[in-house]
Structures are given as structure tokens and as C-alpha cells.
Amino acid sequence: MTTALSLNGVTKRYGDFTAVQSLSFEVGTGQICGFLGPNGAGKTSTIRMILGLVEPTEGTIEVLSAKDARKVRERIGFLPEERGLYKRMTPIDAIAFFAGLKGVSDRDARRRAKQMLEEQGLGAAMNRPIKALSKGMSQKVQLLSAIAHDPELVILDEPFSGLDPVNQQSLETIIRGLASKGSTVLFSTHVMQHAERLCDRVVLMARGRKMFDGDLAQARSHAPRMLVLEGNISLQAVQALPGIEQVEVADLAGQEGTHQVQLSATLKPGANGQDALRAAFGQGLDLRRFELKEPTLHDAFIALTGDQI
Amino acid sequence: MRRLLKIALREYLSYVRTVGFWLSMAGLPVIMGIAIMAPTLIARSAPPPKMAIIDLSGHNLTPVIVKEFERQQSVGVAKAMAASATAAAGPKAGEAIMSSFDAQGLEAAESTFRSVAPKVAATFKAPAPRVKIVPVPDSVAAATSAEAAGQALKPYLADETSRGLTYGAIISSDTKTLSVDFWSRNLGLQSLDDRLSDILRDEDRRMRLTEAGVSDALLKDIDAAEPTVRLRSPKSDGDQVSMRDRLPTVIGFVMAMGLWTVILSGAGILLNSVVEDKSSRVLEVLLASASTTEIMGGKILGVAAVTFSVLAIWLTLGTAMLLTNAPGLSEDLVAILATKGLAYYFGFYLVGGYLIYACVFTAIGAFCETTREAQTLVGPMMLILSIPMIFMSQSITHPDMPIIKILCWVPPFTPFMMMVRAASGPTLWELVGTGLGMTAFVGVTLWLSGKAFRAGALSTSKLDPKALMMGIIRRRLKPV
Numbered sequence: 007m008t009t010a011l012s013l014n015g016v017t018k019r020y021g022d023f024t025a026v027q028s029l030s031f032e033v034g035t036g037q038i039c040g041f042l043g044p045n046g047a048g049k050t051s052t053i054r055m056i057l058g059l060v061e062p063t064e065g066t067i068e069v070l071s072a073k074d075a076r077k078v079r080e081r082i083g084f085l086p087e088e089r090g091l092y093k094r095m096t097p098i099d100a101i102a103f104f105a106g107l108k109g110v111s112d113r114d115a116r117r118r119a120k121q122m123l124e125e126q127g128l129g130a131a132m133n134r135p136i137k138a139l140s141k142g143m144s145q146k147v148q149l150l151s152a153i154a155h156d157p158e159l160v161i162l163d164e165p166f167s168g169l170d171p172v173n174q175q176s177l178e179t180i181i182r183g184l185a186s187k188g189s190t191v192l193f194s195t196h197v198m199q200h201a202e203r204l205c206d207r208v209v210l211m212a213r214g215r216k217m218f219d220g221d222l223a224q225a226r227s228h229a230p231r232m233l234v235l236e237g238n239i240s241l242q243a244v245q246a247l248p249g250i251e252q253v254e255v256a257d258l259a260g261q262e263g264t265h266q267v268q269l270s271a272t273l274k275p276g277a278n279g280q281d282a283l284r285a286a287f288g289q290g291l292d293l294r295r296f297e298l299k300e301p302t303l304h305d306a307f308i309a310l311t312g313d314q315i
Numbered sequence: 316m317r318r319l320l321k322i323a324l325r326e327y328l329s330y331v332r333t334v335g336f337w338l339s340m341a342g343l344p345v346i347m348g349i350a351i352m353a354p355t356l357i358a359r360s361a362p363p364p365k366m367a368i369i370d371l372s373g374h375n376l377t378p379v380i381v382k383e384f385e386r387q388q389s390v391g392v393a394k395a396m397a398a399s400a401t402a403a404a405g406p407k408a409g410e411a412i413m414s415s416f417d418a419q420g421l422e423a424a425e426s427t428f429r430s431v432a433p434k435v436a437a438t439f440k441a442p443a444p445r446v447k448i449v450p451v452p453d454s455v456a457a458a459t460s461a462e463a464a465g466q467a468l469k470p471y472l473a474d475e476t477s478r479g480l481t482y483g484a485i486i487s488s489d490t491k492t493l494s495v496d497f498w499s500r501n502l503g504l505q506s507l508d509d510r511l512s513d514i515l516r517d518e519d520r521r522m523r524l525t526e527a528g529v530s531d532a533l534l535k536d537i538d539a540a541e542p543t544v545r546l547r548s549p550k551s552d553g554d555q556v557s558m559r560d561r562l563p564t565v566i567g568f569v570m571a572m573g574l575w576t577v578i579l580s581g582a583g584i585l586l587n588s589v590v591e592d593k594s595s596r597v598l599e600v601l602l603a604s605a606s607t608t609e610i611m612g613g614k615i616l617g618v619a620a621v622t623f624s625v626l627a628i629w630l631t632l633g634t635a636m637l638l639t640n641a642p643g644l645s646e647d648l649v650a651i652l653a654t655k656g657l658a659y660y661f662g663f664y665l666v667g668g669y670l671i672y673a674c675v676f677t678a679i680g681a682f683c684e685t686t687r688e689a690q691t692l693v694g695p696m697m698l699i700l701s702i703p704m705i706f707m708s709q710s711i712t713h714p715d716m717p718i719i720k721i722l723c724w725v726p727p728f729t730p731f732m733m734m735v736r737a738a739s740g741p742t743l744w745e746l747v748g749t750g751l752g753m754t755a756f757v758g759v760t761l762w763l764s765g766k767a768f769r770a771g772a773l774s775t776s777k778l779d780p781k782a783l784m785m786g787i788i789r790r791r792l793k794p795v
Contacts, residue, residue: 057603059773077608086604090596094329102324106605107318151600 009068010035010159010190011056016065018051025051025314027214029065033192033207035158038185041194042307043211049194052085052211056192057084070159076179079184079234083157087164087194089148093137096134097123099148104122108155115154122150126176128130142173143247147178152186160192178204188203206305212311222303228299233271233279235286236295244269248286249277266294318605319613326617331624340625344632363447364481369455370462370489376518380484383447383514389421396424400432400441401631402641406559407742408432432643446482453504456521461487461496472500484511493519499539550740567738568711570661571731573626575704578668578730582624582676588614589680589768590689598681598772607769614675622669651738660737667753668730671699674757676766677770681771703731714739723749726756 011033018026024050034038043049054060056067058075058092069075075082089098101119106112123132126146136144145168155161162181168176181204182189195201201208206226210218218225235244244253250271257268273279279298286293301309330336360431368377393416401409408431414425452471458464468483476696483498493515497508524534546556592598601605601610637645675696683689703722710719723732723741729749733741 052772059599059602079604082603084600086596086599086603088596088599090592090598090600092325092329092597093595094333103321104604106321106601107601109317148600 008035009033010037012068013052014066014068016052016055016062016067016181018055018060019063025214026055026294029211029214029216031209031216031219033190035190035205035265036188038181038191038193038200038204039136040205040208041199041211042196042208042218042303043194044196044311048161048214049209049211051214052192053084053161053192056161057082076294077219081158082156083108083152083155083160083189083305085149085152085160085162085165087167089145091136091144091148091151091165096133097128097139097143097150098132100147101253102153103228105154106178109292110155118154119150122154123147126180132298142169145169146173146176149180149249153180153189154260156187156189158189160189160193160244162191164195164224165193166195166197166277174200175315197219202303210307210310217310218306224304225303226301227306231273231277231279231301233273233282234268234295234297234299235271235293236266236267236268238270238292241269243289243291244271244286246272247282247289249274249279249282251277268295319609319616322601322605322610323617326614327620327624330584330618330621336621340628341651344629348567348650349513351582354603358778363443363445363757365479366446366482366484366575367449367451367455367468367480368740369451369458369468369483369485371459371461371464372493374487374488374493374518374522376486377448380511382447384444384448385512388444390416391445393421393424396428396436396439397441399435400641402433403432403643405643406562407646408643409530433550445795449480452480455483462487463738465496465498468498472498475500476774482507513789554670559647561732562647563655563657563738564647564711564714567657567735568707570657571710571735572723573669574661574665574706574734575700577622577626577665578672579700581618581624581669585614585618585673586676586680586689586693587686588618589677590683590686593681594684602769602772607765607772609673611765612675612769615670618673619669621669639706644793654691655738657737660734664730664734664753667757670757671727671730671753671760672696674760678764678767678771681768682774697745699727703728707731707735710739711736720745724752726753729756773785 009032010063013032014030016026016029017024020210028211029048029052032055039166041052042051056069056075058069058079067075070078070081072078092103092282095103098116098119101122102112102115105115105118110118113250120129123129128143128146130145131139134181139147149162152162160181165177165181165300169177178200181191181193184257193200193204201224205222207221208218210214210225230251233250241255244250251274252272254270255267256270271282286296324561346438368380370377385527397409397412400412411431412424412427415427425436428439452467453473454469455464456610458467464485468480468485471478471480472483473479475511479500481500485498487494487496495508495511495515497511499508522533525531536560545553548556548560591599592601598610605613634645637648672750676693679696680689683692705720706722709716710732713719719732719736722728723745725732729752733746733749737746
């Protein structure tokens, strides 16, 4: 797989403040890469450096085989965190204008704009001023403006923010569509569910530093697996099961006087949940529920960033 | 270049497609037309004010005053004819009418008018007299003192019907001097009392000299023997300084004022445009699609096209009006614009001045999220821009004053100050030197404002000029 984007030891300082520290990662062509981190993690600064809007203080960035993204800007699509469109323009004019800036001929730009708007259910609104559109509609127009020129690399900064669930779903479909056509997508977000559903790989950031870089399975492996046990059981009995590292009371389940309890047990790394289940039955524990919970990306994020957030 | 032109086209269309643009474009000529026509319309729409002269001096001064007012009215009519003839047939026609009037009076001037500009003369309407002298009402005429006459006059001044009076002049005298109680319906400043005072001072002088034994014939000779003053200048085309010689200076001043207005309007439009793009976050999207130079250049070019479109339309309208109403002046104007090179200077200084202020205002706009922030930053710029405005009018009468010459060498002022001085024939050294200085300054401004624009476009904080300059210098010194 060829590399669409490569950062090597990138640092950005603003005076005494270090926004990004020694950041290195690569994104392969056609991949969807989630660029994750809380607010202030350095995501936007990194994206601006990737786009060549600001220079890194140290390190190098290679975008689509170019040392400077500005030289290949016509092959890049960008959706900024804070949306910006000419409010008096119509959607079709706005999309055609930005596609035109990226080298698409006027005729093709308008044709593509019309087609994309119709595909996204905005055909009826294509000639209305953007200021008359709903927030969700304008955000779609903004996204279409960023991708109307069929970019090879699409960079989306917090693309899901402010969108309702229906539009979020629609945006996920667009992103998958871009990747299926061979575009590389890098999107930043602090909502892990989107990344979990979309990404081939993730880069986790916290306080300007990379905390993790890899695929989802690798990310999840950093978080412990959990067992949820419910019944007339004691903390000590569960603690004694094989592979259990730690047990906490999750909830006092059931009705008063029945001694029902819900416990949350953390499995040791590499431990098998089935061994714990067999041992529990062997010991005759009164269990009503036994559930093995795989860690989510959110769990992985918490585990990886720890006190860095 | 393609991106720059696209941004320029979008900028241009975003303005010319608005109703406000067309309204403002139509608005200025309409307002100017009203301002020019208003005095004439007001004068024609209302009858002249009425004045009664109550002469209690015993010197029978009323006929003297009436005669002098009639003479002044004749001068006014002759000047109006000269202005109409100048507009229709050129400055020489106007000068011919005034020469005829000075030599032989109003009838001769009218005759000359009919010969030099027959079409205009046929439709010419003489201006109404500034005041109509009417008979004194009986109740006022019966008064024997200035106080009594004043009391009797008051009801007529308060009466706003056709029987009422606008002014009343009560002339009385003691043993030595004449005095006038000038009564007016309104409290506003009047010029009639001054005119009356001049007339009476001359008459008083004539009466005293007659009493002293000076004959009427000698007095007339003395009055007629006015010194002949001829205005000459090495810069004049002819023997004496004519109106045509002075016209370039006036045109230069008008062009400099136009230049100032056009440049300021353009820079203002740019400022608003950049602030709007910054606040709506379009600027960041643009920066990912085009270079700083292309964005700035596109915006500056687009707004320049808007400004020049307005200028072109106004010039077309102005030319049409000039050809219709003052064909006599158009030939001279074209000759002056071509021979004195004013049109070329205007083009050069328009480009230079526009680039300087457009770049600065664009860079300022990139740091502002709101118009209020922009106004705060633009305030000092406006103070700087007011300096040439103060001195431009002085350049007409004193084009070689040291301060004006110095200001010509200050690049931000060069376009305006040199435009107004261009007509008075500055030295070649001044023209070339200030031109080169301005060109170099344009280069520096473009470079600095480009850096500032880039820094401002992505900034979220307010402009810190010191930090900005240090940043630019550091970037410049850093090896790339």
C-alpha cells in the first residue's frame, strides 16, 4: 500500500506553548484514518500543518508524495472545524466555485455540483441562498464543496459536530463512499463511535502528543476486557475466579432483600473469560447473568490517554 | 493566476449583483445633481425677498441705493451669461461677455452673448434679483424717528403674506454720520446689510467731498480711475493668466479629491469583505484552496473592478452631462487632460494609491472578527488619510509651499498630493522621485501586508502589531 500522508517528528510551537510534540504517523492510500483526541489535543494545529497553512517548527510532512501540501492542494479536499460558506451564494454556485479553485472546469464543476446536491437530497435547495438553508443542509453543502473535485486526500476537521443523527449517518455514508472510490480520508473527532464505525486505523492524541497509532483491534487491546456478573454472589467469590484482576460493585441489582448484586470484573491481560465461567459453575455460584464485554474505542482511549486528558 | 481571477470574479459579482450597489451608484449622481441644482431651484421657486427703505436722513438716498442694487444685479446677470457661454462655447466666450459688460454695460454683454452662444442665449433666464425694493407702507413712512419707524415696521416683518416685508432699512443721520437700522424677519446672517453699508459709505464720501468743493466731474474721474491689474505668470499660455490657465489646477484638485474618494471607498469595501470572510470562516477554506497571494490579489482585483466600474459609469454619466450641458468646456477639458498629462497621472496614482491602502486594509481585516474591531484598527488609518485632505485645498493656491512639497515625498500621501500638484507643473525630478518612492512603497506594503494577511487569517486573537512585526522578521531571517 502506498502512503498518502506521512508525518515525521513534527513539532509546532507558538512561543512557549507546544501545540504538537514530535508527531509521526502515516496513512496509507485509500484508508480512513481517525484522528482522535480531546479539545486542545493538537488536532487542528496538525491538520493546518498538513495543509501547509502553518509551518511546523520541526519535522517534515509529506502529502501525496509532495513535501509541501500547497503544491498538491488541487488533490486535497478540506473541511474546516468551523464551517465557512458565502451566505449569499447558492449551494450550486458555492460548490462550483470551490471546485473551480481546485482546477475543475466551470462546466464540469456546475454539473458535478448539481449531481451531488441531488444525490444528497438538496436538489430543491440548490438555487436558494445558503443563508436560507438549515444548519445540517449548509454543512452538507460545505462538505460537498470540499469533495466536489474528487480529491485523493480528504481532510475533515470535526465533520460530525453539530449534525443530528440522521445527518451524521448520511455523512458516514459519504465518507465510506469516498474511501470506496480510492480517496484517503483523515478526519478528526472526539466522538469515538464515529471513528469506531468508520476507521481502518486511528491516531490518538492528547496534549499535543501521539498516544496511539494503529488499527482498531490494536487500540482496543490496550483496554482491559470486562466481565459483568449478576446474581446472589459475593465480591470475594468472584475475585477468586481464574483470570480476574479486579472486581467492583457495579450495581445492587434486584429487589430489596434478595441479595442480588451486579459486579464488574476486569480480566487480566490474556486471560480467557470462559475459564472464569467454568470455574463459577464449578463452584456453584448463583449467577443470573454472565457477560463478556469487549472494550470499546472509548475504553481504549481512556486507557491510553489516562491522566493526559 | 486562474485561482486569483476566480476569486476576483466572485468578489466582483458578489457586489454588482446586490441591489445596494446599484442604489448607491445611482444615489451619488442624484445627490450631486440635487446639490448643484438646489440653489437655482430654490431661487426660482420663491419670489425674491422684499425690502423697504425708510430714509429719514434727508439726503434722498433711496434712488442711490436702488441704482446700486440694479448695477449689482446687472453684474450678476452678466456673470450668469458668461458662465452659460463658457459652458456652451468655452472660456473665451465667457471672457468676451465680461469684457463687453465692463466696457459698455449689460446690453452690450447681451449682444455679445447672442453672438458667441446664440442657442444658449435664446433660452437663457436671467437670475432673479436678490432683493426687491418696494414702496414704504404709509404707516411706516409717517414715522419721524428711527425708533418710531422700527415700531411701525415690526407688524410688516411679522406678516408672512404678500403684504409683508422681509427686510426694512431705516436710514437716519446725525450731524456727521449716516446710520442704518437694518430690520430682518429672520435671525439668520444676511449679506444685504453689508451691501447697504458699502453703498452708504460711498454715498457719504461723495456728499462730503462735494461739500468740500470737489466737483461731480472730478469725483467721477476719480471713481473711474481704477488701477488696471493684470495677472501674469511664466506658466501661463498667453499674455495674461486666463481662466483656461487656471482650469488645470482646479481639475487637478477635483481629480485628487476623486482619487481620495475612490481609493478610500475601495479600501473600505475590501476591509468589509475580508472581515466578513474571516468571521464566516470562509477565509480558512480559501487558504486551503489558494495561496495568500492569490486570495489577497483576487480580492484586491475584484474590488478594484467594482470601484473602477463605478468610476467608469460615473465618468460616462459625467461626460454625457458635460457634452449636453457644457460642450464648450469639454474641448478644453480633454485638451487639458491630454496635454498636461493629468489623465495619465490619475491612472498612475490611482493604481499606486489603491494598492497601498487596499493592501493595508485587507491585512487589517484579516485580524478582525467583527466590523467593530475593524473600525478600531482603521481609526488611526483614517487620521493619516485626513492629512492629505487638509493640505490638498492649499495646493491649489500654494502648490510650492515647503510643507506641500514635503508631503509629496511621503509615499502614502504621494498619490493625492502629487495629483493635485501635477497641474501646476512640478519639476521632473519631483515627478520621477516621488513616483519611484511610491512604487517602492507599494512593493514593501504588498510584501508586509501579505505576511500580515496570512498570519491574521488563521489567528483567533486580536492584532498585536508588535508581535506581528517580530514574527514577520523572525520568519524572514529563518533560513528556509
